[in-house]
Amino acid sequence: MTLEIRLSHAFPDFRLEVDLALPGGLTCLFGRSGSGKTSIVNAVAGLLRPDQARIVLDGVALHDLPPYRREVGYVFQDARLFPHLTVAQNLTYGPRVRRQQPRGLDRIVALLGIGGLLDRRPGTLSGGERQRVAIGRALLSRPRLLLMDEPLAALDEARKAEILPYVEALRDEIGLPILYVSHSVPEVARLATTIVLVEAGRIAAAGPAAAILSDPGTATLLGLRDAGAVLTARIAAHEGDGLTRLQTVAGPLWLPQVAGAVGRTLRVRIAAQDVILSRTRPEGLSALNILPATIAALHDGQGPGVLVRLDLGGEFLLARITRRSAQALELLPGQAVHAVLKSVAVAQADVGGRTADDSA
Missing domain, CATH: 2.40.50.100 (RNA polymerase II/Efflux pump adaptor protein, barrel-sandwich hybrid domain)
Structure with missing residues (x-):
């Protein structure tokens, strides 16, 4: 898998300039709040229309397509589940998912450990459980690319520890490319195969996770305390x-x-x-x-x-x-x-x- 992202967009307070060619695996976009990480992900999803854009996934130009035709899944910071539906109904919501059932449902349920939650409603779930359901719903739309915008940011440390192994399983067992936004160095170090450091709308550094993390020159961007x-x-x-x-x-x-x-x-x-x-x-x-x-x-x-x-x-x-x-x-x-x-x-x-x- 290759994902090419070239963006240019003027915001009132900064300008976004991106030129990336990303391999498969889990790519973490890391940077301070307001650096442009979420804007990059939203541009890939089609939720932001940049002034100039070229977004190509395995030879398919996404920038010319409306969001519903881009075949990307999106997991937000908050799970955004329907409170009046059960977990099973949330997972299978949407015509595209229903057309493809039950193919893949059992595997995703087992991978994310949510088999015991199917008859429950979102209000009875922990934050980590809700996020696992949200990930499952995104996967069941059979995306070619999964976008995750700080999916663990709203969770406490115990719930983060609960969900991290599932994200690792997603990375290693599904084979789906993931573009993952985070501002947590320990989280990035544990999950990323590729790291992209974003600073004030520009790419400060990008490369394999081990190389970026062990480079003294990038430590100031990651934060010396977290080096x-x-x-x-x-x-x-x-x-x-x-x-x-x-x-x-x-x-x-x-x-x-x-x-x-x-x-x-x-x-x-x-x-x-x-x-x-x-x-x-x-x-x-x-x-x-x-x-x-x-x-x-x-x-x-x-x-x-x-x-x-x-x-x-x-x-x-x-x-x-x-x-x-x-x-x-x-x-x-x-x-x-x-x-x-x-x-x-x-x-x-x-x-x-x-x-x-x-x-x-």
Whole structure:
């Protein structure tokens, strides 16, 4: 799948200028509120008519078509379900869906875990359950592209944790391209195969998720507090003391109990502020995770901090340390160091499934 988006549109307070060629998988549009993310998605859906537009999905020009002929599904921040209808009736609402029933219904219901909700009405559902129903309704229209505009923004952390695995399953099992809007770095790090950073109506950076997240130059756009990178890891063993041993390119990584069978491949987000550097392998530490690495780059930004990009052997971490520490250690690109990480520093929400489309 390829999605080409070229837009030019003047708003009263800023101008939207977009030129993107996106692969399949789940593409996250990330940026501050008002940066233009939702406007891009609305233009693809046909809800915004830009001054100039070229939107092409697998060779089909969407910009010339009315919204109902674009074959895109749209999941909004609020579920927008009909309160007087049951879940089953909401799922099958609309002539296009009814014509195609029951094809695909059972699979979507099972994928989203909503089989026990079919006879209930939206008012009796949790926020996460309502969003799963909204996703199911969008999928049952058999779209060629799924648009998701901050679908988790209105949910609390518990409901987000509930629904994230379903979005991962959607990404990995359906094979449907997804354009996903978010301003949450942990959410983007867990879900995205491609990241597009939007700033003041323009594309500041775009590329594979692992590359964007581990680039010190994009950290200011993501927010220094949220700077971090993702590692690919495989579950090697569940230990008796409540820890799970993961295998990475740089060696073992111990984390608090991780759900999943031995052999499952995961992606793990590690925050830059949780990584400590040592020129030699440290001894006598309580931290279990000590990964050998090579300094790939140092990024000296504003304030007292320095971002260090670490090559673990084809995958990358970020470490955020003070400039004083970098000078004291005499850090330079190409030097061998050890990255130290406490097991409890990685939250459960930062561990998720990995799609084969991910790239380091």
